[in-house]
Amino acid sequence: MTDRKDELAGNLAKVEERIAAACAAAGRKREEVTLIVVTKTYPASDVRMLSELGVRHVAENKDQDAAPKAAECSDLPLTWHFVGQLQTNKVRSVVGYADLVQSVDRSKVVTVLSKEAVRAEREVGCLIQVALDAGVTGRGERGGVGPGGIEELADLVADAPGLRLDGLMTVAPLTGEYAGREQAAFERLMDLSTDLRRAHPAANMVSAGMSADLEQAVAAGATHVRVGTSVLGVRPRLG
Ligand SMILES: *Cc1c(COP(=O)(O)O)cnc(C)c1O
Numbered sequence: 001m002t003d004r005k006d007e008l009a010g011n012l013a014k015v016e017e018r019i020a021a022a023c024a025a026a027g028r029k030r031e032e033v034t035l036i037v038v039t040k041t042y043p044a045s046d047v048r049m050l051s052e053l054g055v056r057h058v059a060e061n062k063d064q065d066a067a068p069k070a071a072e073c074s075d076l077p078l079t080w081h082f083v084g085q086l087q088t089n090k091v092r093s094v095v096g097y098a099d100l101v102q103s104v105d106r107s108k109v110v111t112v113l114s115k116e117a118v119r120a121e122r123e124v125g126c127l128i129q130v131a132l133d134a135g136v137t138g139r140g141e142r143g144g145v146g147p148g149g150i151e152e153l154a155d156l157v158a159d160a161p162g163l164r165l166d167g168l169m170t171v172a173p174l175t176g177e178y179a180g181r182e183q184a185a186f187e188r189l190m191d192l193s194t195d196l197r198r199a200h201p202a203a204n205m206v207s208a209g210m211s212a213d214l215e216q217a218v219a220a221g222a223t224h225v226r227v228g229t230s231v232l233g234v235r236p237r238l239g
Pocket residue numbers: 038040061083084171209210211212226227228229230239
């Protein structure tokens with residue numbers, strides 16, 4: 001193996017150990033949690049090595065970086081997640097490679113995603129991004145809709161051609177009542193997921209937890225963790 005592939009394999013093994021330990025501590029089966037590796041700012045060559053090492057889910061947050069990378073990796077058996085704030089003028093490009101968009105947080109995005117998914121003859125899975133620092137009806141600094149906005153957006157996605165409502169996503173807030181209380185934040189997201197599933201039983205994905213707080217997310221019941229830094233290293237630039 002190359003040095004880089006060795007490094008990625010070692011990091012992956014450590015993350016795998018953390019997830020397994022967190023599942024055991026929470027009395028959950030390891031299969032209940034899916035690892036999504038966030039490859040933003042890292043090259044397509046890393047994505048290829050991760051695929052060779054058994055990774056099946058990758059995530060990106062900027063279309064300009066993601067589109068060429070996904071094109072270079074289109075031969076790999078990967079599911080691509082888009083997790084960044086989505087401008088409507090990027091939706092056509094994103095729909096070209098993203099199997100899931102985890103950052104759905106306004107009705108305009110739903111409308112455009114639906115239109116482009118139908119046009120591309122693709123089905124795009126959608127997660128509503130919840131901002132737990134936004135107040136009930138506000139919006140988050142880094143995207144996301146307050147808890148009071150989930151139902152309306154979820155109904156809109158569920159009724160939109162080309163889209164599939166898959167669940168909820170959050171990023172632990174840095175401000176507000178949940179600042180520094182990651183597990184409480186993720187437990188709140190789980191409660192919101194329970195509410196959502198009353199109307200939309202199939203929307204059972206709960207995407208929460210990153211390198212620093214994946215244990216808290218697994219403890220709270222997350223089905224998907226999104227890990228970048230702990231697998232690929234500290235990012236060379238903001239992303
Ligand atoms: C970058 C990013 C991650 C991964 O964060 P790390 O701290 O590098 O693990 C997860 N989710 C989203 C939405 C991100 O933008």
